[in-house]
Amino acid sequence: MPSKASPRFSYKSDRLKPLRAFCQTVRLGSVSRAADALFVSQPAITLQLQALxxxxxxxxxxxxxxxxxPTREGEVLYEMALPLVEQIDGLEAAFRERVQGLDAGELKIAANSSTILYLLPKIVEAFRARHPDVRLTLNNVVTSEGTDLLREDAVELVVGTLLDVPADLSYEAAYRFEQRLIAPPGHPLLKKPRLELADLAAHPLILPPKRQITWRLVDLVLQQNRVPYTVALEVSGWDVIKQYVAMGMGVSIVPSICLGEPDRDRLGSRSLAAFFPSRSYGVVVRKGRVLSPQARAFIALIKPDLLAPREYDEAGHSER
Known part of the structure; x- marks a missing residue:
């Protein structure tokens, strides 16, 4: 039985052009936009797509x-072709970065304020010690805005949390922290021998804005367990939330990473691990993108042993 013939490419002298035209058309959704992005005419793009x-x-x-x-077959080709096109297009820059090493260059990272404040300091300190000539930029944005910057190539990495990972991005969790209830010292919820999720219904919550992952997580868990709740205040930043909780304006639910020794006298906390999944933090990159040496060096420093785990006593104070 004769074997099935392999596809014959009329663009054998330059297969990259039709594949690049195809990938740009899929990414931008139109031939005209692909033509503008590649600085060629629309008929040229059309001919390349037809030939492909x-x-x-x-x-x-x-x-x-x-x-x-893309059709079903087009999605398969896009997944296969995009890394090839991006690697070829980025070959010169990647080569120069490899040759020059990490003695120069820049690295742009997106992260929200809590990640920058609580997770990244030791990692940034270690990176700066090893690569002092690299200009490091931390863009303080919520994670959803960070992924938009990632797609626009305005940043190379996003460090934070993703609940739902889009198909064009890759997320690798590096740390997990339990969710904890925080309240002023002596609060009734801290004194209960056995805390139930329904106990939260009687106390107003202080949460980050709805667009942020914490609000979505709290809402999801409480809705699934049919626990009614009241949000007394929406405000950004764990430090601000902790301040208002300490003033007695409500209670909150926060990841354990944001609790430390300075909070010992003004806040009490207790674990909510029985009710809420642990909060993961990790690195988000765009699939198919060739990472710079600077980005790879930064990712190599993101490992759990940089952050010693906190142990808590029964009252919820850090014992580290």
Missing amino acids: ERDLGVPLLERNGRRLS
């Missing part, structure tokens, strides 16, 4: 309203 479909023998794109979307 003819050579592979399957339709690769279909119109979905005003946008061009």
Whole structure:
């Protein structure tokens, strides 16, 4: 039985052009935008796409309203071709960075204020000690805005938490911290011999804004367990939340990483690990992107032994 013939490419002299045209069309959703991005004419893009479909023998794109979307076969090709195209396009820059090493350059990272304040200081300190000539930029944004910057290539890494990982991004968790209830010392919830999730219903909560992951997590768990709750105050930043809790304006639910010795006298806490999943923190990168040596060096420093785990006594104070 004769074997099935392999696809024959009419663009054998330069297979990269039609693949680049295809990837840009999928990414941008139109031939005209792909043409603008590649600084070529629309007819040239159309011819390259037609040749690619003819050579592979399957339709690769279909119109979905005003946008061009990949077919099932097109999605397979996009997943295979994008890393190749991006690696070729980034070859010169990657080569120069490899040759120059880490003695120069810059690294842009996105993270929210809590991550910058509580998770990153030791990591940044270690990175600066090893690579003092690299200009490091920390963009203080919520995680959703950070992933937007990642897609725009405005940053190379996002450090934080993702509950739902989009198909075009990769997330690797490096740390996990339990969720804890915080309240002023002597608060009734701290004194209960056995805390139940329903006990939270009688006390107003102080939470980050709804667009942030913590609010979504708290809302999800309480809704699933049919526990009614009241949010007395929405405010950004764990330090601000802790201040208002210490003033007696409500209680809150925070990851254990943001509790330390300065909080010992003004706050009490107790574990909510029986009710809430642990909060993960890790690195988000864009799939297919070739990371710079600076980015790889920073990621190598993100490991759990940089942060000694906190142990808590029965009252919820850190014993570290």
